Amino acid sequence: xxxxxxxxxxxxxxxxxxxxxxxxxxxxxxxxxxxxxxxxxxxxxxx
Amino acid sequence: xxxxxxxxxxxxxxxxxxxxxxxxxxxxxxxxxxxxxxxxxxxxxxxxxxxxxxxxxxxxxxxxxxxxxxxxxxxxxxxxxxxxxxxxxxxxxxxxxxxxxxxxxxxxxxxxxxxxxxxxxxxxxxxxxxxxxxxxxxxxxxxxxxxxxxxxxxxxxxxxxxxxxxxxxxxxxxxxxxxxxxxxxxxxxxxxxxxxxxxxxxxxxxxxxxxxx
Numbered sequence: 001x002x003x004x005x006x007x008x009x010x011x012x013x014x015x016x017x018x019x020x021x022x023x024x025x026x027x028x029x030x031x032x033x034x035x036x037x038x039x040x041x042x043x044x045x046x047x
Numbered sequence: 048x049x050x051x052x053x054x055x056x057x058x059x060x061x062x063x064x065x066x067x068x069x070x071x072x073x074x075x076x077x078x079x080x081x082x083x084x085x086x087x088x089x090x091x092x093x094x095x096x097x098x099x100x101x102x103x104x105x106x107x108x109x110x111x112x113x114x115x116x117x118x119x120x121x122x123x124x125x126x127x128x129x130x131x132x133x134x135x136x137x138x139x140x141x142x143x144x145x146x147x148x149x150x151x152x153x154x155x156x157x158x159x160x161x162x163x164x165x166x167x168x169x170x171x172x173x174x175x176x177x178x179x180x181x182x183x184x185x186x187x188x189x190x191x192x193x194x195x196x197x198x199x200x201x202x203x204x205x206x207x208x209x210x211x212x213x214x215x216x217x218x219x220x221x222x223x224x225x226x227x228x229x230x231x232x233x234x235x236x237x238x239x240x241x242x243x244x245x246x247x248x249x250x251x252x253x254x255x256x257x258x259x260x
Contacts, residue, residue: 015105016098017118022090025122029089034130041131 074140082129093122096141100148107152117155121148193258200250208243211236 033044074092081088100121105114124147128134134143182190201209210229214220222240226233251258 013102013105014098015101015111015114017101017115021115021119022093022097025093025119025126026086026090028123029126029130030086032126032130034127034132043127043131 073138075136075138078129078134078136078140082132082134089126092140096144099141100144103145104148104152108155113155117148117151120151124151196256196258200247200256203250204243204246208239208246211239212243215240 028045031046033046035042035044072091074095077088077092081092101114101118104117104121105111108114108117121144125144181187201212204212207229211225214225214228215222220228222233222236225236229236231239250256
């Protein structure tokens with residue numbers, strides 16, 4: 001697994017995702033509706 | 048004395064623990080609430096694990112923008128899976144999200160491997176080696192003017208010379224083909240071409256026309 005990662009792993013630092021990204025995710029979550037029909041599930045993004 | 052201290056510490060931890068539990072609603076409860084329609088739970092979940100997941104992704108990709116992208120894709124997958132009811136609760140929400148992020152990081156590196164990206168640096172910039180060989184707007188305009196001027200000059204030539212010149216230069220025919228097409232010998236065609244060029248130069252000199260780009 002580590003073969004495909006870049007070698008300099010010591011550069012770790014604490015980061016946080018921007019609030020815009022979180023807002024987008026929350027918006028996406030609100031707009032996404034899953035409709036179940038028999039065995040199928042349909043994603044529906046209401047925007 | 049030591050025993051007293053110990054019992055004190057024990058009582059502290061005992062009193063603290065329920066408080067912390069009360070403040071921190073467990074992930075499994077939040078996930079259940081979210082699945083049943085409480086959008087606020089997702090916000091709590093994202094904010095709670097934001098730093099750990101972002102830092103994990105960043106430690107692998109070392110790029111802020113890519114981190115944002117993978118973080119976003121991770122939670123889009125999480126949201127879809129939860130909403131479709133495919134998530135089985137085993138009390139391992141964070142490890143599950145980390146696994147999704149991990150897989151997306153692998154996808155990111157695989158994609159980059161398949162489509163290698165070359166970025167120039169200070170020592171070597173690819174654009175100093177390859178460039179756009181098309182003329183710029185100004186040179187294109189000048190070239191168009193020269194082409195149209197030249198066409199007018201060619202129109203001034205006698206018909207037989209003009210015919211040979213057009214065939215040779217614009218239609219890219221050989222003198223053999225020209226002689227076959229016009230019904231004259233190769234030498235005559237060559238001579239006409241020679242006179243056509245001489246005459247063009249004469250006209251250009253006479254009118255002081257500058258035909259350079």
